[in-house]
Structure formats: C-alpha cells, structure tokens
Amino acid sequence: MSTSPRTLQEIDAACWAELERAATEPGHAWRLMALATVDGDAADLRHVVLRESRPAERSLIFYTDARSPKVAQLAAHPLGTLLLWSRALRWQLRLRCRFYIAVDGAEVAARWQQLKATPAALDYLSPLAPGQALQAPLPEPTHEGHFALVTARVERLDWLELHDDGLHRRALIDAEGARWVAP
Numbered sequence: 001m002s003t004s005p006r007t008l009q010e011i012d013a014a015c016w017a018e019l020e021r022a023a024t025e026p027g028h029a030w031r032l033m034a035l036a037t038v039d040g041d042a043a044d045l046r047h048v049v050l051r052e053s054r055p056a057e058r059s060l061i062f063y064t065d066a067r068s069p070k071v072a073q074l075a076a077h078p079l080g081t082l083l084l085w086s087r088a089l090r091w092q093l094r095l096r097c098r099f100y101i102a103v104d105g106a107e108v109a110a111r112w113q114q115l116k117a118t119p120a121a122l123d124y125l126s127p128l129a130p131g132q133a134l135q136a137p138l139p140e141p142t143h144e145g146h147f148a149l150v151t152a153r154v155e156r157l158d159w160l161e162l163h164d165d166g167l168h169r170r171a172l173i174d175a176e177g178a179r180w181v182a183p
C-alpha cells in the first residue's frame with residue numbers, strides 16, 4: 001500500500017488486497033499466520049502458512065495434516081482466530097473465523113496432486129501423527145497422504161494501524177457492519 005486507506009470501506013478492501021498478495025508473495029509478512037484454537041479449557045496457538053485468499057468469500061486457506069491436534073480442536077470447536085502482523089504496513093489483523101476442514105473431494109484431490117511431487121508433500125506423508133513420540137528425529141515417509149485443506153471464513157476483521165505519534169487507528173468489520181473503535 002502506498003497511501004493509507006481512509007474510509008472503513010477502503011480499509012476492508014486494502015486488507016483483502018494485502019491478503020491476496022500475501023498468499024502469493026513468499027516474503028510477505030502476512031503469509032505466516034498465528035492460528036489460535038480452543039483446546040478443551042485452554043487456548044492453543046501455532047503458525048500456519050496462508051495458501052490462498054478469497055476476498056469474495058472472505059475466506060483464507062491453509063494446509064495441514066488431517067491427524068494434527070489443531071484439526072481435532074477445530075472439529076470440536078470450529079471458531080478460532082488468525083493473527084497477522086506486518087511491520088512494513090504497521091498493521092495487525094485479528095481475524096475471528098469459522099473453520100471448515102476438507103480431507104476429500106475434488107478440490108483436495110487437485111491440490112494434493114500438485115503438492116505430491118514437491119518436498120512440501122513430506123509434511124503430509126509421515127506414518128505418525130503430528131505430536132506422536134519418535135525414536136529418531138525423522139520418521140520414514142509413507143505413501144499414504146494425510147492432507148487436509150482448511151478454509152477459514154472470516155466473521156470479524158479487527159484492523160489495527162500503529163503510528164509513531166500515538167494516533168493509532170482501529171476498525172472492526174463484521175456482520176453488524178464496519179465501525180471505528182478505540183485502539
């Protein structure tokens with residue numbers, strides 16, 4: 001962004017334009033997202049990589065191992081939060097999302113076909129579920145993939161812009177509309 005967006009509508013559009021950029025530019029700070037989930041009576045948190053942004057659906061996509069604890073947590077409690085920070089933009093995005101997990105179907109099959117031939121496929125070819133105890137650092141890969149595609153439908157976008165002079169700006173955009181709030 002060369003100029004800072006002024007209106008709430010411009011902020012929403014600028015956020016989604018950046019999210020689209022982040023999904024395709026490896027160096028973009030927003031490519032790495034912190035995903036917070038509910039784990040029983042505690043919060044859990046980890047990084048995931050943004051693979052695709054769909055502004056029209058207000059959705060973001062990441063990949064994971066279908067056996068991972070985060071998938072079980074999202075299946076039990078499909079609401080969570082994605083947190084992104086860009087030092088270049090000085091923008092924090094806190095995205096309250098509803099998560100949908102897909103492990104089969106045409107879209108999953110097409111993406112797995114693309115991934116299969118790349119080193120990234122190893123993330124989904126371990127014989128052991130993520131978190132399982134190991135005798136050695138690296139288990140032998142299997143041929144069976146455990147690929148899951150997770151779609152995060154953004155229900156509330158919380159945008160915070162930091163300024164050196166302390167005049168920070170913050171906006172909330174959700175089903176109730178778009179509004180300014182105190183930073």
Ligand SMILES: Cc1cc2nc3c(=O)[nH]c(=O)nc-3n(C[C@H](O)[C@H](O)[C@H](O)COP(=O)(O)O)c2cc1C
Pocket residue numbers: 032044045046047048049050062063064065068069070071130131
């Ligand atoms: C830079 C970075 C990127 C990561 N990207 C992903 C990812 O896209 N998907 C994923 O499942 N795990 C990713 N991980 C690993 C997770 O942060 C986490 O350690 C792992 O998925 C187990 O999480 P869970 O036990 O909460 O399911 C990434 C870790 C780092 C450090």
